[in-house]
Amino acid sequence: MSRLERPDDFEQRRAPLRALSDEALHARFWELVEGVVAPLIEEARTHTTPSIERSVLLRMGFSSIEAKALVEQMHERALLGHGAGALVLKLSRHRGIPVREAGLALLAGEGWEVLAP
Amino acid sequence: MKLSPDQPIDLREVLRDLERYRPRRKGWHWREKVSEHKLGPFVFKDTSRELTHSVPLMAAHAFGGIDPQCDRTLTTEIASGRFEDDLRRMRMAAWHGADHIMVIRTTGQSHFDGLIEGTPEGVGGVPISRKQIRATRKALDAIEDEVGRPINFHSYVSGVAGPEIAVVFAEEGVNGCHQDPQYNVLYRDVNMHRAYVDAAEAKRILADGGILQLDGAHNANATAKEAWKVTPELLVQHAINCAYSRAAGMPQDLIALSTVPPTAPPAPKLRLDLPYAVALRELFRGYCFRAQQNTRYMESDTREATITHVLDTLISRLTSADIQSTITPDEGRNIPWHYNNVAGVNTARQTFMGLDGLDELVDLKQEGVLREDARAIKERAVLFLEEILESGGYYAAVAAGQFVDSGHYPERKGDGIVRDPGKGDGAGSVIRREPDYGAPVCSHFGHNALAPAHGKACDAIGGCTLCNPEKIRYIDELDPEDCVDRRLETPLAERAAGLLRPEVEKQGDGVVCLTVFVPAAEAVAEAAALEMARHMNLKDPQVISRRVMHPAEGSVFEIKGVLDMAVDIARLPQEARETPLPDAEIEAWVRPRDIHVVAATVGEDEHSVGLHEILDIKHGGIEKYGFHCHDLGTSVPVERLLDAAEETGARAVLVSTIVTHGEVHKGHMQRLDALARERGMRDRLLLIAGGPQVTAELAQACGMDAGFGRGTTGREVASFIVRSLRQREKE
Numbered sequence: 095m096s097r098l099e100r101p102d103d104f105e106q107r108r109a110p111l112r113a114l115s116d117e118a119l120h121a122r123f124w125e126l127v128e129g130v131v132a133p134l135i136e137e138a139r140t141h142t143t144p145s146i147e148r149s150v151l152l153r154m155g156f157s158s159i160e161a162k163a164l165v166e167q168m169h170e171r172a173l174l175g176h177g178a179g180a181l182v183l184k185l186s187r188h189r190g191i192p193v194r195e196a197g198l199a200l201l202a203g204e205g206w207e208v209l210a211p
Numbered sequence: 212m213k214l215s216p217d218q219p220i221d222l223r224e225v226l227r228d229l230e231r232y233r234p235r236r237k238g239w240h241w242r243e244k245v246s247e248h249k250l251g252p253f254v255f256k257d258t259s260r261e262l263t264h265s266v267p268l269m270a271a272h273a274f275g276g277i278d279p280q281c282d283r284t285l286t287t288e289i290a291s292g293r294f295e296d297d298l299r300r301m302r303m304a305a306w307h308g309a310d311h312i313m314v315i316r317t318t319g320q321s322h323f324d325g326l327i328e329g330t331p332e333g334v335g336g337v338p339i340s341r342k343q344i345r346a347t348r349k350a351l352d353a354i355e356d357e358v359g360r361p362i363n364f365h366s367y368v369s370g371v372a373g374p375e376i377a378v379v380f381a382e383e384g385v386n387g388c389h390q391d392p393q394y395n396v397l398y399r400d401v402n403m404h405r406a407y408v409d410a411a412e413a414k415r416i417l418a419d420g421g422i423l424q425l426d427g428a429h430n431a432n433a434t435a436k437e438a439w440k441v442t443p444e445l446l447v448q449h450a451i452n453c454a455y456s457r458a459a460g461m462p463q464d465l466i467a468l469s470t471v472p473p474t475a476p477p478a479p480k481l482r483l484d485l486p487y488a489v490a491l492r493e494l495f496r497g498y499c500f501r502a503q504q505n506t507r508y509m510e511s512d513t514r515e516a517t518i519t520h521v522l523d524t525l526i527s528r529l530t531s532a533d534i535q536s537t538i539t540p541d542e543g544r545n546i547p548w549h550y551n552n553v554a555g556v557n558t559a560r561q562t563f564m565g566l567d568g569l570d571e572l573v574d575l576k577q578e579g580v581l582r583e584d585a586r587a588i589k590e591r592a593v594l595f596l597e598e599i600l601e602s603g604g605y606y607a608a609v610a611a612g613q614f615v616d617s618g619h620y621p622e623r624k625g626d627g628i629v630r631d632p633g634k635g636d637g638a639g640s641v642i643r644r645e646p647d648y649g650a651p652v653c654s655h656f657g658h659n660a661l662a663p664a665h666g667k668a669c670d671a672i673g674g675c676t677l678c679n680p681e682k683i684r685y686i687d688e689l690d691p692e693d694c695v696d697r698r699l700e701t702p703l704a705e706r707a708a709g710l711l712r713p714e715v716e717k718q719g720d721g722v723v724c725l726t727v728f729v730p731a732a733e734a735v736a737e738a739a740a741l742e743m744a745r746h747m748n749l750k751d752p753q754v755i756s757r758r759v760m761h762p763a764e765g766s767v768f769e770i771k772g773v774l775d776m777a778v779d780i781a782r783l784p785q786e787a788r789e790t791p792l793p794d795a796e797i798e799a800w801v802r803p804r805d806i807h808v809v810a811a812t813v814g815e816d817e818h819s820v821g822l823h824e825i826l827d828i829k830h831g832g833i834e835k836y837g838f839h840c841h842d843l844g845t846s847v848p849v850e851r852l853l854d855a856a857e858e859t860g861a862r863a864v865l866v867s868t869i870v871t872h873g874e875v876h877k878g879h880m881q882r883l884d885a886l887a888r889e890r891g892m893r894d895r896l897l898l899i900a901g902g903p904q905v906t907a908e909l910a911q912a913c914g915m916d917a918g919f920g921r922g923t924t925g926r927e928v929a930s931f932i933v934r935s936l937r938q939r940e941k942e
Binding site: 098100102103122124126127129132144152159161174176183 | 459493
C-alpha cells in the first residue's frame with residue numbers, strides 16, 4: 095500500500111468549512127464520526143470471536159481453563175457461529191442436566207453429536 | 212481486614228481466604244465536592260471531603276497542619292511487576308491523596324489469548340489475573356477504610372482477550388479501565404476486525420458494571436515525532452472510541468477521554484497546548500476528561516519533569532479535568548520507584564491547592580489566538596474524518612497509513628502506522644453469527660437469539676456470574692514456583708527477624724540513589740562519580756541522571772546502586788525522636804507566659820548560623836511562638852550566660868557548640884551544668900545544647916536536659932521546652 099505524502103494545504107482545504115458556525119462545525123464532526131463507526135459496529139453486531147465466546151462461558155460459571163478448551167473444540171468443529179453458550183445450553187436441555195454438567199461432558203468428549211446443526 | 216496506621220500491611224492476611232472474598236461495591240466513585248470549605252485560616256473553593264488519615268504537604272505545619280483535598284480524582288500508575296509490593300505502594304499513595312490506582316499490565320499480556328491465572332511475576336507491570344485483582348481489591352478495601360475515601364482500582368481491557376478480562380473486572384469490583392480498539396490496532400498489531408468486534412462486547416460488559424472507561428488516544432502523543440502536530444488526529448481518535456462506545460451501549464458519563472497536553476518547555480507549552488485543550492472540551496462536552504501529564508518529552512531530570520507536570524495541571528485547572536492523572540517524575544529514567552509515585556501525586560495536589568479558586572480570578576480570552584487556533588484544530592479534524600470516509604472507511608484509512616503520521620494534518624509525511632486488515636494478531640478469528648446464535652448471559656452485545664423479550668437472557672441458565680457471583684470459578688495458582696507465596700518467603704522471613712534493607716521498587720531490592728557533584732569536565736566527572744559510588748560499597752552503580760553545570764567546572768550525577776546489607780532493628784541506637792507539637796499548640800502555651808530564653812555560642816567559637824536557625828523568626832525559629840530570646844552572640848563564657856539568665860528570669864539556656872577540638876564542647880556543657888548548680892539555678896533552668904556533633908545521649912551525659920544535633924528545627928526545640936515546662940507546672 096503506497097503511503098501518501100502531501101504538503102500542509104490546510105488553508106485551501108478549510109475554505110468550505112469557513113462559513114460554518116462553531117455549532118455547525120461540531121455537528122459536521124459528529125456526523126462524520128457516526129459515518130466512520132456505523133460499519134464497524136454493524137460488524138460487531140453480526141460477528142463473534144473466540145474471546146467473546148470464552149467470556150460467555152465464564153459468565154455461565156466455567157473456569158478460564160474450561161472455557162478455553164471448550165471454545166477451541168467448538169471452533170475446530172466449526173460450531174462457534176451458533177454461540178458457545180447456546181451449544182452448552184442445547185446439550186443441557188437435550189439431556190435434562192445442569193448447564194455446568196453439560197459443559198463438563200463436552201470437555202470429556204461426550205454429547206458433541208447432539209450439537210451438529 | 213483492618214489496617215492500623217502504625218503497622219505495615221499484613222500480606223499473608225491479604226492472601227488469606229481469597230477464594231471467598233467478594234468486592235463490597237462496584238462502579239466508579241467520584242470525590243464529593245465541598246465548596247466554601249473552611250480549613251485552618253482559609254476558605255477553599257475547589258475541595259472535596261478530607262481524609263481521616265493522610266500525610267499533608269510539608270508546608271502544612273505552618274497553617275495548622277491542614278490537608279485540603281482537591282475536588283478532582285488523582286491517579287497514580289503502579290507497576291513493579293509484583294503486585295504484593297504494589298499494595299504497599301498503593302497504601303502510601305493513598306495517604307498522599309491518590310484515589311485512582313492504575314495497575315499497568317505486564318509486557319505481552321495483550322497477546323495472551325485467554326486469561327492468566329495465579330500470581331506470576333511480570334515485566335514492567337503485573338500479569339492481570341483474577342487472584343491478583345481480588346487480592347488487590349481486598350487490600351484497597353482496607354486502605355480506603357484507613358484513609359476514609361473510596362479508591363478506584365483500574366487496569367486494562369486491551370489485547371485479544373478483552374471480553375474475558377472485562378467479565379473478570381465486572382465480577383471482581385474493578386472500577387475503571389482502558390478500552391480502545393484503536394490502541395490494539397495501532398500499537399499492539401491486533402487484527403482490526405478482531406479488535407472492534409471484541410471491543411463492542413467488552414464495552415457492553417464495562418457499561419453494565421458501572422466501570423469508567425478511558426480511551427487510548429494519549430498514546431499518539433507519546434509516540435509522535437512532534438507531539439503537537441498530532442492534535443487533529445487525537446480529536447478523531449477520541450471521537451471514534453466515544454461513538455463506538457455509545458453504540459455498544461455505554462452511557463456518556465462512563466466514557467472518559469484520555470488527554471495529555473502535547474508539549475513541554477522549552478516549547479511554548481501553553482500557547483500550543485491550551486487551544487487544543489479548549490477545542491477538545493468544546494467538541495466533547497458531556498464526556499469525562501482524564502488529563503494525563505506529559506511523558507513524550509521527559510528526560511532523566513526529575514525536576515524538569517515535575518515543572519512540565521505542574522504546567523499540565525495548570526492546563527487542567529484552566530479548562531477541566533474530572534481525573535488528574537500523574538506521572539512519576541522518574542519515568543524518563545527507570546521503572547517508577549514507589550516514592551516517586553508519591554512525588555507525582557504530590558505534584559498534582561500541591562498545584563491544585565495552589566490554584567484553588569482560580570475560576571473566580573481568571574477567564575480565558577474569547578477572542579484572538581486562542582479561539583483561532585482552537586477552531587483550526589477542529590477544522591483539521593473534520594478534514595481528517597472526511598478523508599477516512601473518502602478512502603473507504605476506517606479499515607482502509609489505517610491500511611493507507613493515515614494514522615499517526617508525523618505531518619500536521621492535512622499535511623502527510625508518509626510515515627504513519629500501516630496495518631493490513633487481513634493480518635495482525637487474531638487475524639481470521641472473527642466468525643459470522645448464525646441466525647440461531649445465542650448467548651444465555653447478561654451484558655452481551657449484538658444479535659442474540661436467546662435474548663428474551665422480557666426478563667434477562669441468563670434466566671435460561673438460572674443466572675449468570677454477574678447476577679450470581681457464587682457461580683464464579685476461582686483458580687488459585689497454576690505454577691507452584693512462580694507465585695506470590697514463593698516470592699514472599701525471603702522478604703517476610705527478614706521482616707520477622709527484624710532486618711531492614713533499603714528499597715525503591717520491590718521489598719529487599721537494596722537499591723539506593725546518590726547525588727554526586729564532581730568538579731571536572733563531564734566525561735571525567737562521570738567516571739569519577741561511579742568510582743566514588745563503588746568506594747561507598749554500592750554494587751552495580753549506574754548513572755541514572757547527568758546534568759552539566761558547566762563544561763569545565765563540573766557536573767552533577769544521580770547514581771543508583773545496590774547496598775547489599777540488612778540492618779538489624781534490635782541493634783539500632785535507641786534515639787527515637789519525639790514528634791514535635793503542632794505550631795498552634797506551642798504558641799498557645801508560650802505567648803501568655805512571657806517565657807525568656809538566653810542563648811549563645813559558647814567558648815572560643817565564632818559560629819552563629821546554627822543558633823540563628825533555632826532562634827530567628829525569619830528562619831522559622833522559636834521567636835515566632837512568642838519566646839523572648841536573648842542572643843548573647845558568639846564566644847560567650849558560660850558565666851555570662853547564667854548572669855543573663857538571672858537578670859531576665861529565663862527558663863531556658865540554649866548553648867550552641869560547633870568547635871569540638873579536644874572535646875571542648877563536652878567541657879562547656881559540663882561547666883554550664885556545674886555552675887548552674889553552684890548558683891542554685893539548676894532546678895529552674897532547662898539547659899539545652901546544640902551543634903553538629905551533639906546528640907541527646909552525649910548532652911545528657913554532660914548534664915544537659917536535652918541535646919539536638921544537625922537538622923534540628925526550632926519547632927523541635929520549642930516542643931521540648933513546652934513539654935518540659937508543662938510537666939514542671941503539673942508537678
